[in-house]
Amino acid sequence: MTKKKPTILDVAQLANVSRTTVSRYLNQNYSKMSLATKLTIEQAIKQLNYQVNQSARALKTNRTHLIGLVMADVTNFYASLVFKGVADLFSSFNYQIIMLNSNEDALQEQKNISQLLQFQVDGLLIQPVTKNTPYYESITIPTVFIDRPLASSHLAQVVTDNYLKSQELAQKVVTFGYHQFIILHQKNSNSARDLRIQAINDVALQNNIKTTIFYTDDDLQHLLKLLIQSPKTAIFVLKGPDVLKTLAFFHAHNFNIPNNIGMATFDDWNWTNFTFPKIEKIQQDPTKIGFIAAKLLHQNITSPRLNSNSHIIVPSVLITGNSLK
Amino acid sequence: MTKKKPTILDVAQLANVSRTTVSRYLNQNYSKMSLATKLTIEQAIKQLNYQVNQSARALKTNRTHLIGLVMADVTNFYASLVFKGVADLFSSFNYQIIMLNSNEDALQEQKNISQLLQFQVDGLLIQPVTKNTPYYESITIPTVFIDRPLASSHLAQVVTDNYLKSQELAQKVVTFGYHQFIILHQKNSNSARDLRIQAINDVALQNNIKTTIFYTDDDLQHLLKLLIQSPKTAIFVLKGPDVLKTLAFFHAHNFNIPNNIGMATFDDWNWTNFTFPKIEKIQQDPTKIGFIAAKLLHQNITSPRLNSNSHIIVPSVLITGNSLK
């Protein structure tokens, strides 16, 4: 327990070779090494239960094999799914992921990034909480932004097709003949959500449909006023978990979907797979977004300046439900 | 971009002091330092935008300020919540969390642990996928196990009161006069789940109630046979997300809860907050478990051999619903 960890020197001495040779073994430079020494070293390592010290290696090679993942809100299920994708990609290259929580706070995000830079991470994956591109552009290590589009074209980013798919969804809703749209979301805003709202609004305008924005943070009771004695209404719920909440609320107040109200939503996960009725939705694949972002980052780390400012759109899918009528 | 990062030496030269003095500044050893030099150094650091190199510091001090978090399944919402608790605690001590996914696979878990040891993490938090205590006991750095109880008393662990609370829940269900229990869970087993099942079984036995175990992995259709023309039945759903699935299924087959069937569940999150009806449940607090485990680990890191083998039980709460009748 208290005895020191074996170093490369211990292995070298036990195997009767030099540190260099052991180092070569560790880095798989077997090319110029007799099978005999290779086996001796292998044996010595096993015997001592030797493990390379990544700190030392990092100091020498200037590569930590650490990736920083800065998520806007880790308690959001979106974060787990992105993490999975990122971890899946990087685990095959023996990189480890340090995840931090910005908690939707810009200051915390900057602290997180600064911390990660001290740890000399080889790359950064950021779900940005702000649109503060000057700060983001000042980051000098390979970085890929996730989920929330940023205006600057200098910054590599992997996002989904928010505007177009939302437009498509809204247009489909229109075909059902709704005369009023209600958009339900949380006050806290971000660029991805803004694009969705904008698309819905644009479609509404083109079709002379009245749109009201409503915050789930507020008491849903207020919503009732909007619904009673109003024209045929469709509700867009911008966050998966809010669907459950809203459904329960409607159920309690004897509103039926799709008979009294139409509903459509955006789903990062399978929230609506088990609801009644099935909700018309746009489904995105956060794990895929994470995986692709990680892949891009890995490229930017291993061969810099190649696609370092790619913008990748991971398409989402429109899934039919029976929540419109 | 390509220019080298400033080192402590650059700061020292700019501030006209020695590396030692800068190092003292960095480590807040202000006690024996003139205010003048302190300010000069502060200024130089700002000017160069200097950041300490943690790899170098780690090599020297033998402390990485890295914590390894090995979770059985990161796509499970439980993992996010635990992570939050762990991150909340350790962020105040400037430790970073490296999270890895064992994917419910023992081999993967061992690889993960081995990787983390190479990175010289200062401590380990493990949600174990096996009961392989010999291997776990061979780990020589501070380690705390989470969620799934391990037999060995040598190992520090933070878990919830699975057996007792499950017993309490089952006993409550019994008072409603159910004559049959069905336990719904996933085939994949672990010690925490086993304890819950055992408690329910024990209560059933004591009350001459027939219990059937049913896997959600299988087609739920089979479940119907068990329900039609059978005595008054209560269903225990062992995983929050499965509640949605099961409710939707019952709804589709015109079974009403609580009129036709009773239901009780275990909830890591607010899965059942928005269901109809509200489900009788045991609610645990994974974030709290993570926080407490992290606290214990931090203690074990900073003052070893004090509580290094504590067993902490974080109580869960029985929450009344209207799913029993």
Add this chain to the structure above:
DNA sequence: CTGAAAGCGCTAACAC
């Protein structure tokens, strides 16, 4: 109050 210098464990020229 400050500095000189050794050394943490490893890698990579360069030598042989």
Add this chain to the structure above:
DNA sequence: GTGTTAGCGCTTTCAG
């Protein structure tokens, strides 16, 4: 095919 050696950036005695 293998070894010598310098040095990555930092902390820490020890000396002044």
